[in-house]
Amino acid sequence: MLIYLQMIETEEDKSKFEQLYLEYRSLLMRLACRRLGNNPDAEDAVHKVYVRLAEKIRIIEPVGPKTKKLLVVMLENTVTDMLRERSRHPAFGLDEEAEEWRADAASPGENLLEACILRLPEKQRAVIWLKYVFGYSLREIASLLGMSLAAAQKTDQRAKQKLEELYLEGGGDL
Amino acid sequence: MIPEERLCAAAAGSCEAYVSYLEREVGEDGPWEFSAAFEKKIARLKRRADHPVFYPALRRIAAVLLALLAVGAAWIAMDKSVRAGLFGWIGEDTGPYFHYHYEGKITGSAESAEFRPAWLPEGYGESGITYFDTKTTVKYTNEQGRLLRFSYQKQDEDMEWALSTVGTELYETEVNGYPATLLHSVTETVASAVTWVGEGDVVFFVSGFVSDEELLRMAESAAPLEKPVICRPMWLPKGFEERNVTAGEDGISVTFLNREGAALTFDYLPHSGGRAAFPGETDSAGEETLVGDAPALLFLPESGDAAGSILWTDGADTAFRVSGCLSEEELLRIAESVRQVSVYRPTWLPEGCKPMIVLQNEYRTIVRFGVDGEGSLLFSYMPASGDAHLFVDIENAETRDIFVNQFPAVLYVPTNDDGPGISWTGEDEMLFFLTGHMGEHELLRIAESVRLMYYDAWEY
Numbered sequence: 001m002l003i004y005l006q007m008i009e010t011e012e013d014k015s016k017f018e019q020l021y022l023e024y025r026s027l028l029m030r031l032a033c034r035r036l037g038n039n040p041d042a043e044d045a046v047h048k049v050y051v052r053l054a055e056k057i058r059i060i061e062p063v064g065p066k067t068k069k070l071l072v073v074m075l076e077n078t079v080t081d082m083l084r085e086r087s088r089h090p091a092f093g094l095d096e097e098a099e100e101w102r103a104d105a106a107s108p109g110e111n112l113l114e115a116c117i118l119r120l121p122e123k124q125r126a127v128i129w130l131k132y133v134f135g136y137s138l139r140e141i142a143s144l145l146g147m148s149l150a151a152a153q154k155t156d157q158r159a160k161q162k163l164e165e166l167y168l169e170g171g172g173d174l
Numbered sequence: 175m176i177p178e179e180r181l182c183a184a185a186a187g188s189c190e191a192y193v194s195y196l197e198r199e200v201g202e203d204g205p206w207e208f209s210a211a212f213e214k215k216i217a218r219l220k221r222r223a224d225h226p227v228f229y230p231a232l233r234r235i236a237a238v239l240l241a242l243l244a245v246g247a248a249w250i251a252m253d254k255s256v257r258a259g260l261f262g263w264i265g266e267d268t269g270p271y272f273h274y275h276y277e278g279k280i281t282g283s284a285e286s287a288e289f290r291p292a293w294l295p296e297g298y299g300e301s302g303i304t305y306f307d308t309k310t311t312v313k314y315t316n317e318q319g320r321l322l323r324f325s326y327q328k329q330d331e332d333m334e335w336a337l338s339t340v341g342t343e344l345y346e347t348e349v350n351g352y353p354a355t356l357l358h359s360v361t362e363t364v365a366s367a368v369t370w371v372g373e374g375d376v377v378f379f380v381s382g383f384v385s386d387e388e389l390l391r392m393a394e395s396a397a398p399l400e401k402p403v404i405c406r407p408m409w410l411p412k413g414f415e416e417r418n419v420t421a422g423e424d425g426i427s428v429t430f431l432n433r434e435g436a437a438l439t440f441d442y443l444p445h446s447g448g449r450a451a452f453p454g455e456t457d458s459a460g461e462e463t464l465v466g467d468a469p470a471l472l473f474l475p476e477s478g479d480a481a482g483s484i485l486w487t488d489g490a491d492t493a494f495r496v497s498g499c500l501s502e503e504e505l506l507r508i509a510e511s512v513r514q515v516s517v518y519r520p521t522w523l524p525e526g527c528k529p530m531i532v533l534q535n536e537y538r539t540i541v542r543f544g545v546d547g548e549g550s551l552l553f554s555y556m557p558a559s560g561d562a563h564l565f566v567d568i569e570n571a572e573t574r575d576i577f578v579n580q581f582p583a584v585l586y587v588p589t590n591d592d593g594p595g596i597s598w599t600g601e602d603e604m605l606f607f608l609t610g611h612m613g614e615h616e617l618l619r620i621a622e623s624v625r626l627m628y629y630d631a632w633e634y
């Protein structure tokens with residue numbers, strides 16, 4: 001009975017994946033190409049993101065600004081993992097412009113806490129965003145970012161620690 | 175702690191800003207031309223998304239098949255990097271570095287294991303251990319101060335190793351059947367090294383200014399440490415506290431003091447081989463008695479001010495002695511209460527912080543740490559089977575769920591002047607509690623450094 005229930009799908013669910021694919025594939029490809037430098041690798045990265053999306057399609061919201069942000073965060077994380085896997089280049093450093101932008105944005109300004117989040121290492125930042133912007137559980141975050149639950153738990157813990165440190169260093173008050 | 179509400183708002187703001195920036199950067203060039211292969215893969219994905227039950231089931235079947243193949247297969251020769259990949263650690267020569275990083279699932283294998291080489295080149299002795307998260311380094315030095323290093327790294331997705339290959343030539347070799355890489359030094363100032371992924375999915379690294387043969391022999395002797403024999407009396411006359419432990423050729427000597435300054439010593443020597451373990455005691459005849467079922471010798475002083483002692487050897491060949499200005503009943507009761515124990519200690523402490531006092535019985539162990547004689551940290555642990563209970567005053571504290579390493583834990587943040595506390599259930603179902611007048615991060619760092627001890631010695 002359980003299996004039958006699970007097999008029932010609405011048309012809306014069925015088409016969600018396709019809509020997300022058609023809507024965001026070009027943006028994701030451009031972003032991936034920018035850091036990876038060639039089409040085949042960029043296609044690999046985009047494919048990996050859609051694999052995770054397909055696996056977790058039920059917890060993904062339909063096309064909208066929020067889902068676009070989620071896909072961009074997932075893609076950035078995937079590209080970093082791919083760069084690290086190959087070890088041809090240092091994982092952080094290729095994307096110098098984005099690093100510079102983040103450093104500028106991270107200068108203490110109007111919103112210190114936002115600046116501190118942008119200064120977090122990429123994996124930690126992604127976990128913070130998926131948890132606090134998209135409201136995912138650590139188990140869901142682990143699936144979406146392709147990491148183990150234990151690693152997601154540890155990254156979450158470290159991210160919050162680091163964030164507090166940065167916040168206090170920047171003159172923030174808890 | 176940053177309030178959740180502010181964190182949510184800041185996360186939303188920073189995410190919006192970052193994604194907008196990236197979108198502006200890449201611009202809008204119209205639809206992208208995708209390759210046919212890519213479109214094909216996406217079509218398969220769409221089918222998967224449309225049938226979410228079917229595909230996970232297939233994957234489970236594939237996993238079972240893989241397990242069957244692994245069990246049924248004989249040794250299959252394979253490329254080193256592929257084989258390392260199966261373990262989870264990927265080892266690659268990437269120019270000036272030999273680089274390891276972790277891929278795959280963390281299984282927790284060898285999580286509590288400690289490793290040591292059973293053989294060392296002549297003249298070298300252990301000179302220090304450092305723990306850093308999942309990595310441990312044991313240093314050995316000889317009389318000339320030459321350094322020999324044995325390091326191992328357990329599964330960790332966040333950890334990467336980059337070993338400099340400058341001044342070395344790389345050769346493929348084996349360590350106990352595991353493919354290994356020998357970094358043979360061709361420069362006087364660079365040590366040779368050998369590295370491999372071995373037992374328990376652990377990366378090992380041995381380096382030193384010794385011959386390749388010695389390095390490989392040391393590497394091949396690396397093995398998990400056996401749980402050490404550490405013993406303590408579970409009962410002591412009132413007021414006695416453990417004050418220091420020294421280890422020497424004659425075994426381990428534990429000193430207890432009471433407030434009046436009276437001393438009581440407990441010595442033990444594992445693997446005594448039936449020899450007279452404690453010199454001096456054989457000069458005079460002792461009175462025969464029993465400690466449990468083990469024959470023992472009791473030495474009682476003629477005058478009340480002198481120390482008496484009791485000696486015995488247990489079935490596991492560990493020799494014991496208890497001595498002090500105590501009555502016959504007290505000596506016997508202490509002797510009867512001796513048990514083998516697991517000793518846990520933080521391996522990282524704030525600067526100047528040292529253990530001061532240990533209190534132990536069969537239900538719990540309490541260690542007080544301090545700086546310059548002032549107590550600042552309390553560390554306690556108790557086995558799950560014990561009758562002790564941990565009571566934490568949460569009337570005056572907020573509680574928060576955290577993790578200590580990978581174990582769920584509770585952080586107590588007091589609303590009064592008390593220091594924060596952390597409790598967690600860790601290895602062997604042991605319940606740990608830590609509290610001190612310090613920041614939460616510092617306390618958590620101490621908690622994460624708690625390890626099972628493989629030696630028994632400490633001194634304030």
